[in-house]
Structure formats: structure tokens, C-alpha cells
Amino acid sequence: MSNESKDRERLSSLVDNLSRADDVKLNRRAFIKSTFGAGIALGLATVPFNIAAFVRSEPRADRQFITTVDAIERGKSLEFEYPGNESSLLVHLKNGEFVAYNNKCTHLQCPVFYVEEEDVLLCPCHRGYFSVDGQPQAGPPQRELPKVLLEIENGKIFAVGREIHHGA
Amino acid sequence: MGRNGWSLLGLVILLATNMILLQYTIESYMVYDHASMRLYMGIALANVGLIILLYRYWKKIEYGVKE
Numbered sequence: 765m766s767n768e769s770k771d772r773e774r775l776s777s778l779v780d781n782l783s784r785a786d787d788v789k790l791n792r793r794a795f796i797k798s799t800f801g802a803g804i805a806l807g808l809a810t811v812p813f814n815i816a817a818f819v820r821s822e823p824r825a826d827r828q829f830i831t832t833v834d835a836i837e838r839g840k841s842l843e844f845e846y847p848g849n850e851s852s853l854l855v856h857l858k859n860g861e862f863v864a865y866n867n868k869c870t871h872l873q874c875p876v877f878y879v880e881e882e883d884v885l886l887c888p889c890h891r892g893y894f895s896v897d898g899q900p901q902a903g904p905p906q907r908e909l910p911k912v913l914l915e916i917e918n919g920k921i922f923a924v925g926r927e928i929h930h931g932a
Numbered sequence: 933m934g935r936n937g938w939s940l941l942g943l944v945i946l947l948a949t950n951m952i953l954l955q956y957t958i959e960s961y962m963v964y965d966h967a968s969m970r971l972y973m974g975i976a977l978a979n980v981g982l983i984i985l986l987y988r989y990w991k992k993i994e995y996g997v998k999e
Contacts, residue, residue, distance in 0.1 A: 793994065799943060800987045806950035807980035810957040810973040814966075822964050866963070873962055906956075910963050928965045 823848025830854055830864075830914075830921045841878035843867070846923040852912050853878060853885070854921065857896055862921060864912035865898050871905040885909070898930065939990040946979050946986065953979070 825847040831854065836842050841855045846864075853867035855878045865885070867876040874889035884901065885894040892903035899908050913925040933941075953976040960968040 796940065796943070796990070796994075797987075799947060800983060800990075803943065803947040803950055803983045804980050806947065806954050807976040807983070809954050810969075810976040813957050813961045814969055814973045817961055817964075817966050817969055868962065870959055870963060907959060907963070907965075928963055 823850060825923075825925045827915075828923045830923055833862075833916060833919045833921060839880040844923075846912055847926055851875065852923070854912075854914075855885075855896065858883060862914055862916065863896060863898070864914055864923065865894075865909035866912065866926070867909070869905055870900070870907040870909060871903070876909065936990070936993050939986055939993065942986050943983065943990070946983050950976050950979050950983075 828846055830844050830846070831842055836854065836856045838856050838860060839858050841853050844852055844854060844864075846852045846866075851867055852864055853876065854862065854864040856862055858880075865876070867885070868874070869876050869887035869889065869892050871887065871890060871892050874887050876885045876887045876892075876894065878884075878896075879886045883896060885896065885898075886892070887894075887903070887905065890904045892905040893901040894905065894909055895901050898911055900906060908930065911927045911930040912923050913927060915922045915924045953972045957969050957972045957976070960966070960972065
């Protein structure tokens with residue numbers, strides 16, 4: 765027997781036990797089983813985050829001096845760190861009010877900037893818009909920005925705490 | 933749509949829900965929103981229970997002898 769015919773015989777012995785109908789059926793079941801497995805895995809994947817949250821310590825939100833009232837003009841903003849090393853944004857609104865938020869976008873943690881012309885906070889990564897009261901307005905973010913509580917004393921602005929949920 | 937179809941539709945819904953819950957959990961983790969995280973985990977684990985029940989139901993239909 766020539767080498768070529770031996771190869772052909774070997775090849776046919778590899779495929780002659782396969783039935784297309786059975787193969788498709790088997791793959792369908794395997795796919796559905798994998799989908800069940802994926803659903804379970806996604807559900808269980810929430811557990812490690814809760815354990816990590818339980819173990820880690822939240823940065824302390826002590827009273828911290830940010831800047832003076834005169835140092836920041838109306839319609840301008842200033843970046844600072846509060847609490848701990850977390851990036852935050854102090855905004856002097858056009859109506860004279862001061863507001864501050866942690867400026868990590870609640871979608872994918874990109875920095876959020878104040879846009880004076882539109883009087884909104886904008887996350888440029890995916891064009892997520894927040895109103896100046898920290899609520900999501902447009903784009904992918906679904907949650908409000910954590911609010912930094914402020915106190916103004918003798919022309920000095922202090923950060924005194926943080927609120928994760930602060931309503932509209 | 934037969935029982936098999938309905939069970940697969942249920943699976944797709946539960947899978948999508950768990951995917952969204954995982955994303956929400958991660959987002960809450962980033963902003964120290966621990967109360968929401970626990971809520972999302974609770975729902976996700978309840979979904980896991982439902983998926984297991986659904987799997988057993990689907991298996992019964994899929995591998996059951998048809999008369």
C-alpha cells in the first residue's frame with residue numbers, strides 16, 4: 765500500500781465516526797450548559813468585591829482646608845484631594861454658590877470636568893454629563909457623583925465630609 | 933414556544949441581569965457605596981439560585997424521554 769493511500773485511510777478513520785446531526789446537537793447542549801455556567805459565574809463574581817469592601821478601610825473624611833473664597837472666580841473650578849488621595853472638584857457656580865464632588869466618573873472612573881459654558885460637569889471619556897448638583901443627566905453614568913460637604917468660614921472653604929447618596 | 937424555549941429565555945434574562953448586577957457592584961465598590969453593593973450581591977446570589985433551579989428544569993426537559 766502506498767503512503768498516500770495509508771494517509772487517506774488514517775484520515776477517514778478519524779472522521780467516519782462523526783455524525784453532523786449529533787455534533788450540532790452536542791454543541792448546542794454544550795453551549796447552553798456553558799451559558800448556565802456563565803450566569804452562575806457572573807453572580808458569584810459579585811462576592812469578592814463585597815469581601816474586599818468589607819476588608820478595606822474607607823479614607824477618613826476629616827475637616828480639611830481647600831482654598832479661600834477669593835481664590836476661585838465664578839464659573840471656575842479647582843481640583844483638590846479629599847478624602848485622602850481621592851480626586852475632587854470644587855466648583856464656584858455662576859450664582860455664587862460653591863459645590864464639590866469626587867470627580868471620578870461613576871461609570872468608568874475617568875476624571876470629570878466643569879464646563880462653564882454649559883454649566884455642567886462632563887466626563888470626556890464617554891461623554892457622560894452630570895448636572896451641577898451631581899446627578900447624571902446624559903451618557904453612560906447611572907449614579908450620582910459623591911458629594912463633598914463644604915463649610916465656609918471667614919472666607920475659607922473647608923471640606924468636612926462626604927455623602928455618597930445625596931438626592932436631587 | 934415550548935417549555936424548552938421558555939427556560940432558555942429565562943436563562944438569557946437571568947444571565948443579562950447578573951451581568952448588569954456585576955457592573956453595578958463594581959461601580960458601587962469604586963465609590964464606597966457598601967449598602968448598594970450588598971443589595972446587588974443579594975440579588976445576584978438569588979439569581980444564581982434561580983439559574984441552578986432553571987438548569988435542573990431544563991435538563992429534565994432536554995434529556996427527558998419524549999412519548
